[in-house]
Amino acid sequence: MNNSSFIPQFNDPTINKIIRHIPPEELPKEQNSLIFDNKNGIVEIALWNNNTDEHPFHMHGHVFGVMFVGEKNEYPDEKKYNKKNPVISDNVTVPGFGYLVIRFIADNPGICLGFSLSY
Structure with missing residues (x-):
């Protein structure tokens, strides 16, 4: 997304960060998260x-x-x-x-x- 390939973070997956209410704009670019x-x-x-x-x-x-x-x-x-x-x-x-x-x-x-x- 936006010229960034997804790189998983197995020790702390993106879904866990979202559940903890970490805003997408604070996630690493390679997590490819956004709010629409x-x-x-x-x-x-x-x-x-x-x-x-x-x-x-x-x-x-x-x-x-x-x-x-x-x-x-x-x-x-x-x-x-x-x-x-x-x-x-x-x-x-x-x-x-x-x-x-x-x-x-x-x-x-x-x-x-x-x-x-x-x-």
Whole structure:
């Protein structure tokens, strides 16, 4: 997120810090935590994959629309987004050396988790 790869802190996970009411802005950058407080509630995320393997991505607490899937050396262009009938899911695969753009309505208060598994 924001050009920062997530680095887990196994001795004190992010969820524990949030439960202790530590504000996201006080967490280390590599924890990739933020507060989204927008009454319109639409979040757009571009997920980039910088290696050859495909990676699954799953988000707890929300479903999202897949707006665009891009290949290497291709960049997001909102004019090409599928706004009429995007695939709606909570799980998607980011292609090797590619990216995708998702949008979701942030109407589920609390902690949500997005993750990608390496395998």
